Structure formats: C-alpha cells, structure tokens
Amino acid sequence: MEYNVEVKISLKKGMLNPEASTVERALDLLGYEVENTNSYNTITFKIEEENELEVNKKVEDMCQKLLTNPVIHDYEISIK
C-alpha cells in the first residue's frame, strides 16, 4: 500500500530560532505587532509499504539518520 508521510521538524524548546526572531523584528519594523513567533519545516513524501507500523518504523529511522538532528530538533511523524 502507498502511504503519505509528513514529518514536522521543529527546534527543541529553548533553542534559539534566528529565523523566527528575524521575522518578528522585521514585522515590527513594518508596524505589525506579533508575539511568540516560531517556525518549523515539514517534509512530505510517499512510501510503498505493507502496513502503517512498518512505515512508522522506517520513517523513525530516517529521522534519526538523516531528516533531523536529534540533538536540536523535535519531530512529529504523521502517516495517512
């Protein structure tokens, strides 16, 4: 079966997010007042696998090996 996978990769709590703080400062300069700005990246792909359990195991491996840096990133896998 073919599964659609989404991996949401965000910085762990407490990590500085220079992209988000730059956006917040720039919005402020343009006159927009916003708070708690944050940003995260999402990777999506399709994978052919027998069942969802197997997909989850493989994607978990991909995250540990390549997609994320587990030292600084949190990730959330969703499979449809």
Next chain:
Amino acid sequence: MEYNVEVKISLKKGMLNPEASTVERALDLLGYEVENTNSYNTITFKIEEENELEVNKKVEDMCQKLLTNPVIHDYEISIK
C-alpha cells in the same frame, strides 16, 4: 482578542525544490525508497486583534510584503 496564526509557505507547483530532491536522493542512498518528496516552511505567531477578519487582512499584507515571495511561493493562512 488574541489569535494564533499559522502561515504555511510552499513553493509554487513547477518550481524546483532542491531541498526536497536532495532529501530524496540521500534517502535513496541510505536504502529508503520514497517518492514525491516535498518540503514547506510554516511560520506561527500570536497577534492581538479585534476580529478574525482583521487578522486575516493583516496577515495577508504581511505575506505580500515580507513573509513570502509571491512570485515563487504559495501560502495558506490559518487562524485559530
């Protein structure tokens, strides 16, 4: 009232996404066969505004002026 805003910023269809193709190639080298790899960025923030219509108008402005490059990006605003 305080609103939580999420802006999902993706490349327009047909634009090359080098990040996604690099990920797909790297996964392939590690032995994982995936297809249709794509990636997008999401910016989240809180904003104080009177009503949702007003929030939508402001965030639409922010997208046009700063958050996205409308020539190459599509964006989706969600407000909670």
